[in-house]
Amino acid sequence: MTHLSWESQLPIFKRGLSEILPESELIEKLKLNRPLRIKAGFDPTAPDLHLGHTVILTKLRQLQDLGHEILFLIGDFTAMIGDPTGKNVTRKILSPEAIAENAQTYRTQVFKILDPEKTQVMFNSEWMGKKSAGEMIGLASLSTVARMLERDDFSKRYQSGQSIAIHEFLYPLVQGYDSVAMRADIEFGGTDQKFNLLMGRELQKEFGQTPQICLMTPLLEGLDGVQKMSKSLGNYIGISEAPSEMYGKLMSISDELMWRYYELLSFCSLDALVVLKQSVKEGANPRDIKIDLAMELVTRFHSKEAAEKAKADFISRFSEQGIPEDLPEIELIGAPKGIAQALKEAGLVASSSEAYRMIEQGGVRVDSEKIQDKTQQLLSGTFILQVGKRRFSKITIK
Amino acid sequence: MTHLSWESQLPIFKRGLSEILPESELIEKLKLNRPLRIKAGFDPTAPDLHLGHTVILTKLRQLQDLGHEILFLIGDFTAMIGDPTGKNVTRKILSPEAIAENAQTYRTQVFKILDPEKTQVMFNSEWMGKKSAGEMIGLASLSTVARMLERDDFSKRYQSGQSIAIHEFLYPLVQGYDSVAMRADIEFGGTDQKFNLLMGRELQKEFGQTPQICLMTPLLEGLDGVQKMSKSLGNYIGISEAPSEMYGKLMSISDELMWRYYELLSFCSLDALVVLKQSVKEGANPRDIKIDLAMELVTRFHSKEAAEKAKADFISRFSEQGIPEDLPEIELIGAPKGIAQALKEAGLVASSSEAYRMIEQGGVRVDSEKIQDKTQQLLSGTFILQVGKRRFSKITIK
Numbered sequence: 001m002t003h004l005s006w007e008s009q010l011p012i013f014k015r016g017l018s019e020i021l022p023e024s025e026l027i028e029k030l031k032l033n034r035p036l037r038i039k040a041g042f043d044p045t046a047p048d049l050h051l052g053h054t055v056i057l058t059k060l061r062q063l064q065d066l067g068h069e070i071l072f073l074i075g076d077f078t079a080m081i082g083d084p085t086g087k088n089v090t091r092k093i094l095s096p097e098a099i100a101e102n103a104q105t106y107r108t109q110v111f112k113i114l115d116p117e118k119t120q121v122m123f124n125s126e127w128m129g130k131k132s133a134g135e136m137i138g139l140a141s142l143s144t145v146a147r148m149l150e151r152d153d154f155s156k157r158y159q160s161g162q163s164i165a166i167h168e169f170l171y172p173l174v175q176g177y178d179s180v181a182m183r184a185d186i187e188f189g190g191t192d193q194k195f196n197l198l199m200g201r202e203l204q205k206e207f208g209q210t211p212q213i214c215l216m217t218p219l220l221e222g223l224d225g226v227q228k229m230s231k232s233l234g235n236y237i238g239i240s241e242a243p244s245e246m247y248g249k250l251m252s253i254s255d256e257l258m259w260r261y262y263e264l265l266s267f268c269s270l271d272a273l274v275v276l277k278q279s280v281k282e283g284a285n286p287r288d289i290k291i292d293l294a295m296e297l298v299t300r301f302h303s304k305e306a307a308e309k310a311k312a313d314f315i316s317r318f319s320e321q322g323i324p325e326d327l328p329e330i331e332l333i334g335a336p337k338g339i340a341q342a343l344k345e346a347g348l349v350a351s352s353s354e355a356y357r358m359i360e361q362g363g364v365r366v367d368s369e370k371i372q373d374k375t376q377q378l379l380s381g382t383f384i385l386q387v388g389k390r391r392f393s394k395i396t397i398k
Numbered sequence: 399m400t401h402l403s404w405e406s407q408l409p410i411f412k413r414g415l416s417e418i419l420p421e422s423e424l425i426e427k428l429k430l431n432r433p434l435r436i437k438a439g440f441d442p443t444a445p446d447l448h449l450g451h452t453v454i455l456t457k458l459r460q461l462q463d464l465g466h467e468i469l470f471l472i473g474d475f476t477a478m479i480g481d482p483t484g485k486n487v488t489r490k491i492l493s494p495e496a497i498a499e500n501a502q503t504y505r506t507q508v509f510k511i512l513d514p515e516k517t518q519v520m521f522n523s524e525w526m527g528k529k530s531a532g533e534m535i536g537l538a539s540l541s542t543v544a545r546m547l548e549r550d551d552f553s554k555r556y557q558s559g560q561s562i563a564i565h566e567f568l569y570p571l572v573q574g575y576d577s578v579a580m581r582a583d584i585e586f587g588g589t590d591q592k593f594n595l596l597m598g599r600e601l602q603k604e605f606g607q608t609p610q611i612c613l614m615t616p617l618l619e620g621l622d623g624v625q626k627m628s629k630s631l632g633n634y635i636g637i638s639e640a641p642s643e644m645y646g647k648l649m650s651i652s653d654e655l656m657w658r659y660y661e662l663l664s665f666c667s668l669d670a671l672v673v674l675k676q677s678v679k680e681g682a683n684p685r686d687i688k689i690d691l692a693m694e695l696v697t698r699f700h701s702k703e704a705a706e707k708a709k710a711d712f713i714s715r716f717s718e719q720g721i722p723e724d725l726p727e728i729e730l731i732g733a734p735k736g737i738a739q740a741l742k743e744a745g746l747v748a749s750s751s752e753a754y755r756m757i758e759q760g761g762v763r764v765d766s767e768k769i770q771d772k773t774q775q776l777l778s779g780t781f782i783l784q785v786g787k788r789r790f791s792k793i794t795i796k
Contacts, residue, residue, distance in 0.1 A: 080532060133526055133534035133572075134478060140565035145543070145556060148564065158543060166546065166571065167538035169564050174531075 006030035009066055011270060016059070016263045018191050019216040021198070026213045029185055038063060039184035039200075039212070041073040041124075041175065042110075044102035045094060049109050050236040051297070052220040052229035055264045056188050057113040059217060062267065070119045071182050072110065074103045077128040078174055109239060112301050127181040128174055139173050142206055143199070148172070151195050172196045176203040184212045191216045220264055223249060224335070224380035225257040226398065235381065243302045247310035250294035252367065252382045254329065254396050255286040258293060266296055321368060323384060327394040335380035335397045339364070339371055342378055346385055346393040363388050404428035407464055409668060414457070414661045416589050416616040419596070424611045427583055436461060437582035437598075437610070439471040439522075439573065440508075442500035443492060447507050448634040449695070450618040450627035453662045454586050455511040457615060460665065468517045469580050470508065472501045475526040476572055507637060510699050525579040526572055537571050540604055541597070546570070549593050570594045574601040582610045589614045618662055621647060622733070622778035623655040624796065633779065641700045645708035648692035650765065650780045652727070652794050653684040656691060664694055719766060721782060725792040733778035733795045737762070737769055740776055744783055744791040761786050 004012075009030055013020075020026055029036055040056050060070050079099045094102075107121065131139075148169045149155050157164050176199030179187055184204075189197045197214035204211045219228040222235025229236045237249045253261065262273055280286055291311065298307035317323075332345050340355035343364065349355045356374050358364050364371045365386040366378070382396045402410075407428055411418075418424055427434055438454050462468050477497045492500075505519065529537075546567045547553050555562050574597030577585055582602075587595045595612035602609045617626040620633025627634045635647045651659065660671055678684055689709065696705035715721075730743050738753035741762065747753040754772050756762050762769045763784040764776070780794045 077532070080535065128531055131531035133529035133531060134475070136531035136534040137478065137565045137568055140568055141563045143564050145547075145552075145562040145564060145567065146559070149543075154543075161544070164543040165539045166541050166543060166567050167535045169543065169567070170535055170538055173564065
């Protein structure tokens, strides 16, 4: 059972959310003063999770700690369809073996965040696998083509002549039916899942249930602080990455992005967050606060010891290479940027030809890595540039 | 087995068809010199058959007599969806009881035309009823939204904002899959079924079968000779109508329409048809040929005796009422036409006021029925008008 009043719970529910549909109904539900059934569905199509995927899990953990029931849905049935959300081509259908394997990976990874004791893991094959073709047709009769083509992704594909397979229209229906089968009070999803979440509401109404409330989390920005974290953009932190990699990447983010990560990824309470922000305003070094965040996340995905070791390694690497602890941050506009240009703009060399000479002599490092290629491009993000033994600069390319 | 060469069979296959897709493949199939598996599907949604529904059955009977296998499919599974073809609203889903009842009515009625010994009756619930929701989704992955929206009926509904339920997109897929399950060589359908028939071809290819050939029959014109025969237009002859009703309606059709009905509804051979047409050119009375058609059809749906009796009744009714046997036919333009106007144009009255007076006195009959209502409208079609005891005219309103 929950111990906090609805007034105290509401801000915890709302933390970091981009949309609540509708907030009035959320308040009604909280006033019931019973554990709410909170659904979050994951298609086991991408077993390689990164921090972007953990935003919802982090929220679920916070709500779990308030006493609510987390229904963690592994969409092993829907994975056969493939969520068409945001896609511009039809997804390949995964084999049952690949789905089972991915589902297993998911289970192991999510319990680094969720409390297994307070989580019900469900598979939608449990109810959908028993349904007949006729029942699927009945489900399909509950929505319309126009309703589907209202969706941005579908409408774009249709307008531009990109094909949409019929079964992609069935995805939102099955996904919505899951909420019926699970009797969900609340469903979490990314903002891009809005359509699917609302379909759950509609189908619950069709089946005579009180419609769920849809809570949407924003998409987490990647290391560059601009684009959403994604494997294909290379701006991600995988949750299986080695402790020192993870620690180093977290220490490389900008101060602004650090607050965003605190909001969406940390278990640090809202009150504590207010205190931290105040301390920076009063002169505390943001780097120390970034260390706390890095420690929290490395501990979560590895262990306290691994985090301590990563921190120690990071510090000794910096001091070995003589990197000053308190580098000022310079913002450079225009990613991607050639390495020579970046060195020049950061004031570490006087000219491009000096930059090229230094690179040839092996005297240029980016984030401690020696640069071999004079034409290398730096994408948006934060980097520590080093020329020779003593010239350093911390830049953020936007 | 078939006894005729493919060259002799081809014109029998082609008789009255509006389209063959593709004819070259039909010839290849006929050259195989084996009984072909000919599919024709009927949704048991409208148990009340009229002659328009029998055009395909008549063709099937002709091909059955050549030795081919008729696979008569009762779409008891698809009836749950409802064929969206040509509809501008989503059909209601029928109850299993109503479907079973309609299917039974179908069986009784179609064997008035088909030879039960040479017909395999199939139900698509046999294979579709065993399919899972997952298999239905797999089937749905084989076509695209754009492909469906190419269809005239869907595209019109979509453009005009009329809703299309998602399950209506599943209909053509299930219908097409039937051809796979039935290993059809050929499928028959009305011209309005073109899209569904072609879907059968596509799915057979997907499942590694030689695609079926699609043979399309035209829509039969109703008694008016203009619009397609349909219950809602009132221009139909139901196959369960009483012998004298059926006989009378057939005798009322125009000479031109008579040839059309011969082509599409009679078992009379192509050669015999040529002889009949020649005889009319040489002065034979079309009425006698119409009597033969009426006799053939009443015999088919009732019995030889019933047909003889209907004929005798018809003749005595005519002679009782003093209707001359050889009324000339007059064509009037502009349906619907007020009864008074029709009488005037047919030269039976001198003025509208005379017409009104005659009606009031009970002296006007249309097809032997006394007219009570001065404002009655005549739709397009052929009628015998009578004023008083001796004035007659046979008119065709177009």
